[in-house]
Amino acid sequence: xxxxxxxxxxxxxxxxxLAGCEKKFNPASGAASPAQVIETGDAGLxxxxxxxxxxxxxxxxxxxxxxxxxxxxxxxxxxREIPVISLANGRVxxxxxxxxxxxKKGQLLFSVQSPDITNAFDTYLKAVNDExxxxxxYLRAQDLYQHGAIAQAMLEQAEDAEKDAKADLTAAExxxxxxGVDKEHPSPMVNVYAPVTxxxxxxxxxxxxxxxxxxxxxxxxxxxxxxxTVWVLCxxxxxDLPKVHLGQEAKIKLTAYPDKVLTGRVSDIGPVLDPxxxxxxxxxxxxxxxxxxxxMFVTATLQSRATVTRAAVPASAILHLHDREWVFVPAGQGQxxxxxxxxxxxxxxxxxxxxxGLTPGQQVVKDVLNLQATxxxx
Numbered sequence: 001x002x003x004x005x006x007x008x009x010x011x012x013x014x015x016x017x018l019a020g021c022e023k024k025f026n027p028a029s030g031a032a033s034p035a036q037v038i039e040t041g042d043a044g045l046x047x048x049x050x051x052x053x054x055x056x057x058x059x060x061x062x063x064x065x066x067x068x069x070x071x072x073x074x075x076x077x078x079x080r081e082i083p084v085i086s087l088a089n090g091r092v093x094x095x096x097x098x099x100x101x102x103x104k105k106g107q108l109l110f111s112v113q114s115p116d117i118t119n120a121f122d123t124y125l126k127a128v129n130d131e132x133x134x135x136x137x138y139l140r141a142q143d144l145y146q147h148g149a150i151a152q153a154m155l156e157q158a159e160d161a162e163k164d165a166k167a168d169l170t171a172a173e174x175x176x177x178x179x180g181v182d183k184e185h186p187s188p189m190v191n192v193y194a195p196v197t198x199x200x201x202x203x204x205x206x207x208x209x210x211x212x213x214x215x216x217x218x219x220x221x222x223x224x225x226x227x228x229t230v231w232v233l234c235x236x237x238x239x240d241l242p243k244v245h246l247g248q249e250a251k252i253k254l255t256a257y258p259d260k261v262l263t264g265r266v267s268d269i270g271p272v273l274d275p276x277x278x279x280x281x282x283x284x285x286x287x288x289x290x291x292x293x294x295x296m297f298v299t300a301t302l303q304s305r306a307t308v309t310r311a312a313v314p315a316s317a318i319l320h321l322h323d324r325e326w327v328f329v330p331a332g333q334g335q336x337x338x339x340x341x342x343x344x345x346x347x348x349x350x351x352x353x354x355x356x357g358l359t360p361g362q363q364v365v366k367d368v369l370n371l372q373a374t375x376x377x378x
Contacts, residue, residue: 044338051334054371059311061360062353066304067344068243070282072234074296076201077285080226085219088179088190089212090114092205097222099203103194109222112190112211117179121186124172127165134158134165198226201294230288232264234300235279243304244269250284251301254291262286266302310344311354311362318343318352319368327358328365336365 048054094111097103141158144150176183179190202223205211213219232252236244244266252262264286273280284300319326324340331337341357358364365371 045331045335046338047333047335048371049334051330051336054328054336054365054367056330056363057314057317057366059313059354059358059360059362059364060351061309062312062347063307063309064353066243066306066308067355068236068240068302068304070234070236070240070300070302072232072282072284072298072300074292074294074298075231075233076225076227076294077229077231080198080229081201082196082198082224082226083220084109084192084195084222084224085213086110086112086114086190086192086211086221087213088112088114088116089214090116090190090210092207092209092211092221093189095205095207097194097200099200101200103198103200103224105194105197107194109192109194110205110211112192113188114179114190114212115188116212117181117186117188117190120172120175120179121181121183124169124176124183127169127172131162131165131169134162138162192221194224196224196226198224201225225294227288227292227294229285230292230294231267232284232286232298232300234282234284235274235277236269236282238273238278238280241269241280243306244282244302245305248302250286252284252286253299253301255297255299257291260291262289262292264300309360311358311360312347312351313354313358313364314366315346315350315352316367316369317364319372326368327354328368328371329358330363330365336371 090112091114092110093113095109096111097107097109103109138158138161141150141155145152145155173183176186180192181187181190200222202220205221211219211221232250246266246269248266250264250266252264254260254262264284266282267285268281268283270281270283313327317327318341319328319338325343326338327341328336329339339357342355344353344355346352
């Protein structure tokens with residue numbers, strides 16, 4: 001290749017390079033170049049070449065009662081747990097309800113065929129005969145005494161025998177009532193009814209099984225719980241116990257229904273700490289609107305009598321990422337640092353309280369999504 005041609009090609013290449021540079025950045029155009037993010041060695045620290053594109057705002061200050069959040073579970077009120085037993089020993093011949101059923105007071109639960117009923121009715125019949133005989137003897141003694149045929153002592157003996165016979169008859173009748181037997185229409189079958197309205201939370205009998213208070217095993221055939229009022233049992237650590245007091249209001253949030261907030265009150269603070277976790281059982285009593293089920297997990301928030309100062313920032317300043325919450329704070333020299341925080345309740349004006357990780361007056365990026373989008377675009 002001769003020298004003139006080579007010189008011409010070099011000039012052309014230089015012109016193309018210069019044109020490319022002018023296209024990439026032209027100061028005369030006056031247009032600002034887009035923000036660029038430069039990752040640093042710190043994963044929570046980023047550089048931006050135009051930090052003024054991300055305005056910051058100072059975190060506000062709120063003074064409010066200190067709050068304690070604890071987890072717990074729904075349990076039955078033990079004072080509303082009613083055992084269902086059969087006083088008559090025997091064999092279960094029919095079961096009309098089962099575990100987890102809702103039952104009403106007076107509803108038939110099961111039937112028992114019992115020899116106790118036969119024995120009790122036999123005792124009753126004998127008591128009736130003895131009382132009739134004793135009554136005739138007493139009437140005869142009265143007549144003889146009036147005619148001077150017997151002494152007063154013999155009359156008193158007949159009267160005492162009559163009273164004893166009446167007492168035995170009354171006891172025999174009461175025994176039949178306890179078993180639920182109609183003395184006018186006796187039957188070897190004993191029907192057991194629900195003593196209260198509620199839910200069957202335990203069942204200890206099966207078809208053809210033995211039942212009764214005198215037999216081995218559990219005497220309780222069913223356990224019925226009235227779930228109109230339930231307990232929430234929470235573990236409160238030792239150093240948090242000063243924040244809890246009897247009668248304190250508690251806000252209950254359900255894991256199953258996150259949009260539902262119920263209100264209860266602290267009814268008991270356990271006197272004994274669990275030696276393993278150094279926590280006391282705190283009992284919260286609340287009305288059941290019909291959605292609470294035994295064993296549900298809940299979060300209880302208790303308001304303390306003491307007040308604390310917390311930060312408040314616009315909700316747009318909080319980044320929700322990987323089940324955590326973050327804010328970006330200025331770190332100087334065009335840098336922003338990502339800081340993990342714990343968000344609290346929403347406040348009026350689109351603000352949200354910060355429970356931890358940020359102090360009032362500290363600067364944060366106002367629109368964190370804009371900054372995060374810029375980061376992800378690079």
